Amino acid sequence: MSFINQTFSTKPSQRYSVGIDLGTTHCVLSYAPISEEADEDFVQQVMAIPQLFSPGLVENSFQLPSFIYQAHPSELAEGSTSLPWTIKPHYLVGEIARSLGSKSPIRLVSSAKSWLCHAGVDCKAPILPPESPEEVERISPFQATTAYLEHLRDAWLNLHPDSPLENQDLVITVPASFDPAARDLTVEAAKSVGLGQAILLEEPQAALYSWIEKSQGDWRKQVKCGDVILVIDVGGGTTDLSLIAVTEDQGNLELTRIAVGDHILLGGDNMDLALAYTVKVKLDQEGKRIEPWQLQALTHSCRDAKEKLFTNDELESVPLVIASRGSSFMAGNIRTELTRTELNNVLVEGFFPRVASTDRPISRPRTGLRTAGLPYAQDAAITRHLAGFLSKQALAAQEIADVKLPENASFIHPSAVLFNGGVLKANPLAERLMAVLNSWLSTEQAPEARLLTGVDLDLAVARGAAYYGHVRQGKGVRIKGGTAAAYYVGVESAMPAVPGFVPEVVALCVAPFGMEEGTREELPNDEFGLVVGEPVHFRFFASTTRRDDKVGTRLEYWSNDELEELTELDITLPEEGRSAGMIVPVHLCSAISEVGTLELQAISKQDQSQWKIEFDVRAGE
Secondary structure, rough: OOOOOOOOOOOOOOOOOEEEEOOOOOEEEEEOOOOOOOOOOOOOOOOOOOEEEOOOEEEEEOEOOOEEOOOOOOOOOOOOOOOOOOOOOOOEEHHHHHHHHHHHHHHHOOOOHHHOOOOOOOOOOOOOOOOOOOOOEEOOHHHHHHHHHHHHHHHHHHHHHOOOOOOEEEEEEEOOOHHHHHHHHHHHHHHHHOHHHHHEEEEEHHHHHHHHHHHOOOOOHHHHOOOEEEEEEEEOOOOEEEEEEEEEOOOEEEEEEEEEEOOEOHHHHHHHHHHHHHHHHHHHHHOOOOOOOHHHHHHHHHHHHHHHHHOOOOOOOEEEEEEOOOOOHHHHHHHEEEEHHHHHHHHHHHOOOOOOOOOOOOOOOOOOOOOOOOOOOOOOOHHHHHHHHHOOHHHHHHHOOOOOOOOOOOOOEEEEEEEEEEHHOHHHHHHHHHHHHHHHHHHOOOOEEEEEEEOOOOHHHHHHHHHHHHHHHOOOOOOOOOOOEEEEEEEEEOOOOOOOOOOEEEEEEEEEOOOOOOOOEEEOOOEEEEEEEOOOEEEEEEEEEOOOOOOOOOOOOOOOOOOOEEOOOOEEEEOOOOOOOOOEEEEEEEEEEOOOOOOEEEEEEOOOOOEEEEEOOOOOO
């Protein structure tokens, strides 16, 4: 086994700022020593993560693939899965999982991060792999997340035996569009492996922090007051969109996150699957039918072929071999290829088509029954999702005095763009995205947006997270923002029973847009009735467009575009000495924790008893 030498010597007293990118397809850890010296340079590096590449072979990589392989008990020889810190790991994680899973996809756990924010499932139930036979042990999205963090924790300790990860300043990144429940589950997973000190940071902000750090102070020469930076993060499982305004205070440039997009399950995984279906149709036309398990293997092969075609302009096609379960193994294999023309037609034209700024994501009626799976975006066109986001956030610029938007503007005009995510490493995709955006700006006589460069799209999020730890020490530049949405709780009216009618629900704002971490808001002195001692449900809503609502604002009517209903929370609140079903008069307050999670507190007006209603329980748990 080999190990990459680390630059920093480990001392018992040394503390580090550590950033973890807990990605859909890869995890990355970056770190830098913390110095008490005010003028000390910030110098960080990405950790080379020891992991199994094949049975008995441990090597290092800066990325830990976010995959788990559930091997058959007799599949691997005794001792062949040893890691430097354990003889028998709980799970096969990383490169070996991806490699073995490409051959036996029914045993491969993937996209756990996407499942973690799926409101329609119990994230702590054993549901992965979703279509595996009974013989394959299933695990929960929560367990998979925990397994990745456990591997990173142990790998860190192996390299820094005198500085365990639980003693370091730790930042874990999440999509900006993660709902409160998914954020809480991420924090809980960290706590379960002893990393309770971890705080959360939105991935687009982390990418921008990495760009700031890499510029070594020159970022102020690349942007100016009044700029709006659009961060487009297309990763393995999601597309994340954020807008950050450049403002000025007493001659100093400042950064403020002013908007984030919806949670869009659309990324590299969808692209690989689309390529696989394209090849499947071609095989069907040739009279060669493949089984569902072969389609999963084909998807992994298409991913590898895609990367080869995008990185080598001289290749016009890449051969594909689909294994068979027949007795004559080689004779039963199906051979085909993925061509550059197919790649361009499916990915460039399919996912990044030339559309107008007025176009919106296509929504089609859903069938009443569907197979269990992730709620992927119905429209694969990332450019249409981008058009909808920029139009939806046109009013966001009005809140920033330094940002001037022409009166005739139909969408907010980004002046700079920062890419993140492995998908946009492919030049044809990045170039098409910039061309479409600039065509919209040109239509409204606005200057073209310039592309901010200099970051490693695979490593930027982890590096930015480590830099954020440096910022929290009072150094560097901080991006202001707070919560990415306003949050509301449903309050049912106390109307008498009327046949055929359900009580009306008012949406009560409990956390306004931009509420800062570590703050608490008292709601106005309205009295509510809290049901204790019996099962009840709470309805929660979020809005990324209602930016002026204050704590206590009540909405009796709203459109689907204004509020999005979040996961319903089923809970039984403790009786606290009262009878079951009793309605207790309470007043409410809300708080955003230091890690960025939201909680609602109900306080008795009679004896100050308190009930905490947290976003950490999903329906069915």
